[in-house]
Amino acid sequence: MKAFLKLYIICFSFFFTMSLKGQNDEEFSEYYLLRKNYEGLSENDEHALQFIKQYIAKAKREKNYEQLIQGYLDGILYSSHPEQKLKFADSTIYASKLTKNNEKISAAYLEKGVVYYFQYKKYNLALDEYIKAYQYAKNSTDYFYNNRLIYLMGVVNSYMGNYNESLEQFRTTSEFFKSESKKPQHPNLIYNNLRGYFNSIHQMAVCYRNLGQFKRSDSLIAVGLLQTSTSKEYMQEYSYFLKEKGIQQFRNRKYEQAISSLNSCMKSISAVNDFAWLTVCYSYIGKSYLALGKEDQAATYFKMVDSVFQRHNFILPEVRNNYESLINYYKTKKDLHKEYFYTKQLLKADIVLNRDFRYLSSKIHKEYDTPLLRETKLSLEKEISKSKWTTLIIIILSSSVILFMIIWHQSQKDKLLKAYYLLEQKILNKVEEPKPEDSSPINNSVDPYIPQQIINEILKKLKKFEQNNGFIEKGLTSKDLAKKFDTNYKYLTSIIRESRGMNFTDYLAHLRINYITNKLYNDRKYLSYTIITLAEECGIGSRQNFNEKFLKINGIKATTFIKKRRKDLNFDDDPIVEIPL
Template sequence: MTIVKSILVASFILLSSYYLYAGEKNEYADIRKNYENLIRNDIRAIPYINEYIKKAKKELDYPKLVQGYRDAVLYNPSEYKKLAYADSTIYAALRSKDDDLITYAYLGKGIVYYFSFKKFKPALDQYVKAYRYSKNTKNEYLKYKVIYHLGVVKSYLGYYEEAIDHFNECIAFFERKTKDKLHPNILYDHQRGYLNSLHQITICYGNLQQYSKADSIVTVALSNIADNKDFLLEKSYFFKSKGILKFYQDNYEGAIVDFHQSLPEIIKTGDFEWVSIIYFYLGKCYLKYDTEKSIRSFQKVDSIFNRHHFVVPRIRSNYEYLINYYKKEKDIGQQLYYTNQLLKADSLISKDFTYLSSKIHKEYDRQSLLDDKKYLLQTNHNRTLLTITFFVLTFIFLLLFILHYRKERNSTIKYKLLQEKFNAANSVEKGKGKSLIPVSVSKKMILSVEIIKELTEKLHAFEKNNEFIQKGLTQRKLALKLKTNTYYLSTFINETKGINFNRYIGEMRIHYITVLIYSHKKYLNYTIEALAEECGISTRQSFSDLFFEFNGMRPKDFIRKRKEEVDNS
C-alpha cells in the first residue's frame, strides 16, 4: 500500500526523463512539447507519442525510443497497453546497452505490474532485474527508486524487517538530497520520495505492532507538511495512518475523523487498496456506535473486492463481521453470499500472500467455511430449485409457443401462395394433371422441327392422361412408350422444360396430387402413404420431401390448412 499512485508514477517518469534526456535533439523536444504538460492517461498525447516513436525507430535512436515507449506507458489509459509498452521499453533499452536505461525499463514494468494489476510477485521479479543493472549506476535517484520499490513489495509480502532496511536507506538518501540546492522540480520529487519512504516505514512498524515508532514518524511527517498544499495526497495518507493508530489506541471517534479527512484525496487518486482498508477500519469503529453505518462500510469493502478482485489479509475479517451479522438477522441468502466471498478472498490471499496467509489467525478456518456453505446451500436448496424450475418451465413454454406461432405463420403464408398458384391455373380441369411447366423452344435446339412437333404432341397427351403417376416410370420406359429414344426424350425435356427428366416427373406428380387434395374433400382424409401411392411415388418419406421441395410445406400441414379452410367455409 503506497502513496505513489498516478502522481508518483507520472513524476517518476518525468523526473527520470529530466535526468536522461535533458540534452535531447530539438526535433524530439519539439514533439514532446505537445504533450509533456498533459496529465497521466490523457489519450490526447498518443498521436504525438506515436510520431516520436516512429522517428526514433527510423533513426535507430534507442535512447529516444526508450523515452517514447515510457511516455506511452504514462499516457495510455489502457492497463494492458501499458504492460505491452513496458515490454517494448525493455526491448529498446536492451538494444541501447545502457544500464541506466535498462534499469528504468525493468523498474517501469514492475511499477505497471504493481500499480495497475496488483501482481506483486511479477513486480518483484522486475524490480530485482532493475536492481542488478543499477548496482554500478552513478544516478543515485534511480538507484534509490529501485531500492524503494523492492521495499514496497517486500512489505506487501510480509517481510517487514527486510522492508524497513530498504526504507531506512531511502529516508537517509532523500532527506539528505532535500537539503541540497537543486532545481525546484527535482527538489520536489526528492521531498516526495522522502515522504513516501516515511509512509511505507510506518506501515511496516504498524504491522509489527510497534505503534509508538509509527506514531512518532506520522507526527513528524504531518508537522513538516502541515501548511504545504503541494503534498495533499501525502498528507491524506499520513492521516490514514494516524486513524489506524488511534483505532488501536481505542480512540474510535478520533479515528473516524482522521479516516474521513484522508478519504477524498485517496479516492481521487484511485488507490482502491487503501480505500478498502479505510472503509474496513471505519466499519470496525462504527461497530461501537452505529451498526447500520458499520455494515454499510463493510459492504463498501466487498464492492471494491468485486470490482478489482483484490484483497489484503488485514481486511479478511470484514467478511466474518458480515457473516455473523446476517446470521443474527437469519438472512440465509446474504449469509451464503458473504461466505462465498470469504472463500474467494482466502483463495486470493493464499496466492499473493503465502507468507502471511500461514500466520493469520482465522476464526473461520477453510473447512468450517465449506461446511457452513454446504449447510446454507442445503437450507436454500428447495427455494432455489422451485425458482429455477419455474423459470425453466416458463422459458420452455414461451419457446414452444414462439416456435408454434412461427410454424403456423409460415404454413399460412405457404398455403396462400399455393392458393394463388391454383387460382392462376383455374382454367385447367381439376384433377387432370396439366403441367405447370411451360414449354419453350430454344433457337439453338439441336432436334429437328419434325421431332420437336412429334414429341410435343405425345408428351401433351402423356400429361393430359396423367400417365406420369405410373409407378416405376423411368426415362427408358417413357421413351419406349412414346416410340422415341432416351437421348431425344432427355434432350427435348431439358430444352423445352428447362429441367431434367426426374424433376419433371416429380413436379408433375406433386402438382397432380396437390390439385386433388385441394379440389376433392375425400383426399383430405387419405393417409400420407395413400397419397404417395395415388401419385406414383414409392415411399412416404420421398413423397413428403418432394411435396415440401415443390410446395414449401409438408403434406400434413397443407391438408390441415385446407381442412380449416373447408370447415370455415
C-alpha cells in the same frame, strides 16, 4: 506514494528528453513537434497514441534507440489498458538494451515493475523487475534514482509481509532523502527529496505497526504529521500519515476520532486511485462503527471493501475479516441470500490471498477457515432451498387452483439455479486446483502405424495449443490444425480421440465453451457483450451454434447464465452492447 512515483516518471522523462539535445537541431525539432501534440494530455488519455505511434515509427526508421525509448515510455504513460502498458514496457526494455546503456536498461526494468505493481498488483513480478533494475544500476552515480528504486523494493516487500527487510530499505532511503533535502540546491530538487523522505518514514510506520512495535510507529506518525500539516505542497503525504493516525486511534479505542481521521484522509488517497489503502480506510471505519455498536454503518463500509474486490480482484490480508463481519451481520438479520453471497465472496477472497500473499495468509486468524466456509455454504444452500419449498407449500394450501403453475415454475427455477451453481463450482474448482498434466503416454493401439515419437510430439503441441488459446481461431478444421502441427490430420484426430476422449469437433467445442464461460465469470466486460460477439470471441461461427453448444456442455443456456451472473454482480441495469471486433 503513487503521486510521488508519477512525479518521478515525469521527471525521468524530462531529463531523458533533455539528454537528447546533443543531436542536430533539425532532428530534435521533428521529435519535439510530434510530442508537442500530446504532452499536455492527461495520463491514460489514448488520444496521444496516434502521435506516439508516429514517433515510434520515425525512431525505428532512423534506428534512433534513445528516441525509441522515449516513445515507448510515452506509450506506457498514455495507454489506458494494463495489457497495453505491459507491451510498451517490454518494448522499452528491448529498445534500452540496444543502447547498451545500463542506466537506461535499469530505468526500463523499473517501468515494467511499476506496471506490475500499480496496474496488476502482482507484487512478486514487480519485485523481480525492480531487482533487475537494481542490478543494472549498481554502478550508477544517480543516487536519487538508486534510492527511489530501493524505496519501491521496500514497498513491495512490505506488502508481501517482509517487514524487517523493508524496514532496512526504508531506513536507507529516509536517511538519503533527508540528507539531500538539507543541501543547497534547486527548490524542485528539495521538494522531491522531502517527498521521498516523507514517503519513506510513512512506510516505516506501516512496518513497525505490522510488527507490533507501536511506539516507534506512533513516533514516526507524529513526526510526519507535524512536518506535512503546514504546507499544501505535502497534503498527499499528510493524508497517508493521517490514515496511520486513524488506525492508531482505532487501536487505542478512540473510535469517533478514528472515523474522523480516516474520512478526512480518503479524498487525497482516492485522488491518486490508491485503492489498496482505500480498502484499509474503509475497513477501519467499519470496524470503528462496529465497536460503537452501529452495525448498519459498519456493514456499509465493509461492503465498500467488497466492491473494490469485485472491481479489481484484489484484497489485502488486513481486510479479510470484513467478510467474516458481513457473514455474521446477515446471519443476525436472518438474510440467507446475503449470508450465502458473502460466504462465496470470502471463499473467492481466500483464493486471491493464497495466490498473492502466501506468507501473510497463513498467519491470519480465521474465524471462518476454508473447510468451515464450504460446509457453511452447503448448509446455506439447503436452507435457501428449504425456505423456497416452505413458501411453495403455503401457496399450494391457500390456492390449489394455481398449483400446477407454481410447481412447474418453481421446479424450472430450481433446475436453472442448480445448473448455475454446478457450473459456478466447476469454474471455482478449476481456479483452486492444479490442472492435470496432458503428457501421459498413449498406447499405440490408437493406430499401430503411428510412431510413439510422433504421438509424443503431437501431445506437446496440443498442450501448447490449449494453453495459448489457439482454438479461438474461427473456422479451424482438423486439417488446418494438422497443417499447423506439420502432421497428418488422421494421426491428429486419432490421438485427440484417444487422449481427450472425444472427436475433434467436440474437443474444439469444449475448449471454446470452457474458455468463454470462464471469461463470462471472471471478466465483467464480457457480460455486456451480445451473444453473437461472444461467439466471435471464442471462434464459433454462429449465434445458434454457440447457444446449442453452451447448453449442451454447461447444462444451462448462455442467456440464463449471463443474467444470473449480472444479478450476482449487481449491474443488471447496464446495457448489453455490441463490442466492435
